[in-house]
Amino acid sequence: MTVVSTLPADTRLDLPPLQLGDITVKTPVVLAPMAGITNTAFRRLCREYGGGLYVSEMVTSRALVERNPESLRIISHDDDEAVRSVQLYGVDPVTVGAAVRILVEEDRADHIDLNFGCPVPKVTRKGGGAALPWKLDLFTGIVQTAVREASKGDIPLTIKMRKGIDEDHLTFREAGKIARDSGVAAVALHGRTASQFYSGKADWNAIAELREALPDIPVLGNGDIWSAEDAIRMVRQTGVDGVVIGRGCQGRPWLFGDLMNAFEGDSTRHQPGLGQVADTVYRHAELLVDTFGNEMMALRDIRKHMAWYFKGYVVGGELRAKLAAVPTLEVLRELLAELDAESPYPGADAEGPRGRAGSPKKTSLPQDWLSSRALNDAQQADISAAEVDVSGG
Numbered sequence: 001m002t003v004v005s006t007l008p009a010d011t012r013l014d015l016p017p018l019q020l021g022d023i024t025v026k027t028p029v030v031l032a033p034m035a036g037i038t039n040t041a042f043r044r045l046c047r048e049y050g051g052g053l054y055v056s057e058m059v060t061s062r063a064l065v066e067r068n069p070e071s072l073r074i075i076s077h078d079d080d081e082a083v084r085s086v087q088l089y090g091v092d093p094v095t096v097g098a099a100v101r102i103l104v105e106e107d108r109a110d111h112i113d114l115n116f117g118c119p120v121p122k123v124t125r126k127g128g129g130a131a132l133p134w135k136l137d138l139f140t141g142i143v144q145t146a147v148r149e150a151s152k153g154d155i156p157l158t159i160k161m162r163k164g165i166d167e168d169h170l171t172f173r174e175a176g177k178i179a180r181d182s183g184v185a186a187v188a189l190h191g192r193t194a195s196q197f198y199s200g201k202a203d204w205n206a207i208a209e210l211r212e213a214l215p216d217i218p219v220l221g222n223g224d225i226w227s228a229e230d231a232i233r234m235v236r237q238t239g240v241d242g243v244v245i246g247r248g249c250q251g252r253p254w255l256f257g258d259l260m261n262a263f264e265g266d267s268t269r270h271q272p273g274l275g276q277v278a279d280t281v282y283r284h285a286e287l288l289v290d291t292f293g294n295e296m297m298a299l300r301d302i303r304k305h306m307a308w309y310f311k312g313y314v315v316g317g318e319l320r321a322k323l324a325a326v327p328t329l330e331v332l333r334e335l336l337a338e339l340d341a342e343s344p345y346p347g348a349d350a351e352g353p354r355g356r357a358g359s360p361k362k363t364s365l366p367q368d369w370l371s372s373r374a375l376n377d378a379q380q381a382d383i384s385a386a387e388v389d390v391s392g393g
């Protein structure tokens with residue numbers, strides 16, 4: 001499965017461990033929270049390849065406070081997860097504070113991240129997600145409350161955000177400073193605005209700018225890291241203290257092995273043949289059965305990973321279609337057996353962008369949202385609805 005690449009020696013990188021409060025993350029790499037992806041099954045697959053911090057899927061603070069069973073599943077961790085990392089989404093300081101208190105008092109997390117990056121219209125339309133940092137009073141209230149509650153258990157709290165709403169309404173500079181002054185352990189920046197969704201290119205210059213503006217806390221860079229070489233480029237170009245990996249590891253949990261190697265100055269890279277990919281898919285499906293405790297749900301979930309796993313590999317169209325509709329573990333086993341296990345790693349075709357892209361679109365916002373950096377009464381009333389039925393960022 002592994003090969004030694006012929007990279008020039010200067011693509012090697014040595015970065016110190018990432019320090020988040022009392023937590024030392026030896027390899028400064030973070031699995032980005034991804035709703036519907038970064039459950040216990042996927043986190044296990046990823047961390048088996050390398051070091052790093054592996055964040056759960058996002059949970060809304062209200063659902064957690066209401067002890068919704070799905071939210072309790074989302075924040076659960078395997079016994080051998082050394083750092084139990086949970087991402088919270090919330091729009092109101094009181095509820096976010098209560099959710100952090102639950103995590104701290106019930107010893108359910110070792111690290112908490114707050115999500116301020118969701119670009120989805122149904123969220124931003126109510127002033128939530130990436131629209132929220134525009135309102136400085138609300139953003140400050142949420143972060144300060146969360147840090148205060150987390151500090152009672154010595155739990156490091158971080159935030160993850162986008163550049164802003166659009167290029168004319170950037171928020172990352174003030175939000176980064178407010179977060180730093182509130183005592184967060186680190187700030188992660190996805191170098192896109194909400195209106196970009198996942199399209200175009202992440203702006204690594206904004207990440208470099210934030211790194212420079214906040215010399216006293218770790219700044220993590222996020223966006224468009226598809227390979228260990230991309231991570232090296234980002235660190236070199238921006239000076240970040242660590243990298244956050246989202247779509248690049250979809251269908252490629254071994255990317256965390258490559259990243260660990262890169263950060264340890266080892267040029268070995270994983271280049272699995274089709275047989276090894278098939279084995280990983282099957283193991284992923286089995287782990288999902290454990291996660292959901294239900295084969296039907298697990299198999300429904302694995303379907304969305306198929307195109308990512310087999311990107312660039314020699315797999316016929318008909319077989320791809322069957323894999324994308326696989327109903328049971330038994331059928332999955334049969335379908336995977338039809339693949340040519342000897343088929344080699346296809347090279348560049350298996351690399352590069354994958355997953356969500358979308359196209360740029362004007363961000364939906366509450367009325368008069370942009371006219372002031374403070375909340376008015378109508379917006380205050382509206383925003384409490386922003387937390388209902390949210391998933392993803």
Ligand SMILES: Cc1cc2nc3c(=O)[nH]c(=O)nc-3n(C[C@H](O)[C@H](O)[C@H](O)COP(=O)(O)O)c2cc1C
Binds near residue numbers: 244247
């Ligand atoms: C399917 C999917 C789900 C996501 N869910 C979340 C989430 O729950 N919380 C969050 O902060 N970001 C979420 N994101 C955004 C990612 O964490 C990350 O910021 C983004 O994908 C950019 O990084 P990348 O270019 O490495 O993919 C999600 C992204 C995708 C593709």
